[in-house]
Amino acid sequence: MSKNTLKICIGTPCHLMGAADLLESVENLNHKLREKIELKTSHCIDNCCEKAPVAEFNGKVYQDLNPEKLDKIIRENIR
Ligand code: FES
Numbered sequence: 001m002s003k004n005t006l007k008i009c010i011g012t013p014c015h016l017m018g019a020a021d022l023l024e025s026v027e028n029l030n031h032k033l034r035e036k037i038e039l040k041t042s043h044c045i046d047n048c049c050e051k052a053p054v055a056e057f058n059g060k061v062y063q064d065l066n067p068e069k070l071d072k073i074i075r076e077n078i079r
Pocket residue numbers: 009010011012013014043044045046047048049052053054
């Protein structure tokens with residue numbers, strides 16, 4: 001089974017804007033969702049730092065995130 005790939009940026013701007021909260025929210029996803037996701041970190045995604053925090057899910061970049069937005073993105077796009 002190929003997994004969904006979630007890359008969360010932990011570069012300084014994203015770190016300052018709450019990247020740790022995003023990581024924590026992914027770790028707290030229910031087990032069924034969490035096991036389908038390969039979680040990676042990055043030190044910058046497409047130079048989107050002005051719109052931090054940033055993450056990439058299955059190749060698409062999402063900006064200006066918070067845990068609620070990321071949760072919605074995951075649920076709507078998970079394979
Ligand atoms: S540091 Fe996060 S997008 Fe550049």
